[in-house]
Amino acid sequence: MTAQHEVDEGRIRQQIDKIVEGIRAKDLKALERLYAEDVVSFDVEPPLQHVGIAAKMKNWTNVFTFFEEVDYEVRDLTITVGGDVAFGHCFGRLSGTLKNGTATSGMWVRATFCFRKAGDDWLIAHDQVSVPLDMASGKGVVDLHP
Template sequence: MTIDNDFRPHTESGPRRTIDKVVEALRARDLEALRQLYTTDVVSFDVEPPLVHAGIAAKLENWAKVFQFFATVDYEIRDLTFTVDGNVAFGHAFARLHGTLHNGEAAQGMWVRVTYGMRRTGDTWLIAHDQVSVPFDITTGKGVVDLEP
């Protein structure tokens, strides 16, 4: 019997492949492809209000806003790391959403911290939770958005 290394309990390849597909779907501006990468009950703590975006419709609404804002989209991930055990995985990385605005102006975006919680169903890894954050200056209470990894 041959074991597919991509689905051994402690491998990062499955969750990493899902994040790669998120990047591809964002660059393609493809909401339906994104829908396939999240659980229907995904909980997202994104950088914009409200405090919680619950369910796939709310998550896709956030991505739809990105597509309304940008004419072209790029999404960059750095230092992605996962810990995998059986059918669950959690990971963290730095991410930057940037691209070209509809007026042709380049928007460099900002680096954020992102945390992923994933569940595996069969051979598919889906994002069940994500949290995006920026550090803040405790003396001013404002986000610090000019840091780079």
């Protein structure tokens, strides 16, 4: 790995940390700064794809309307850096206290992030969140742990 790739990987890891901080603070403006304007998101919530920063922020707004307090945890983050693109994958878990006062430990999901370099910043150009599928029932499996 070159010295520049090490610097870039560090910056990308900082971006992931900022996602966690933004979620915990329920700070849409902080989250918005992390995404490319033309981001394409394959999130767990319908439809199949969410295109553009406004659609991505609507997803986060929906999350924040359900939670009074929200937490996010990232495990096993792996990043691969190229010249002006990079990708990473990890496990993530959204948890917290719902608006009705119910505490939830959430569920673990698989997350993939694709980054595009813009100046010195690395912005998320694509993300995907998923859960494994039980083929027999056709339902998502949400009780797995890393």
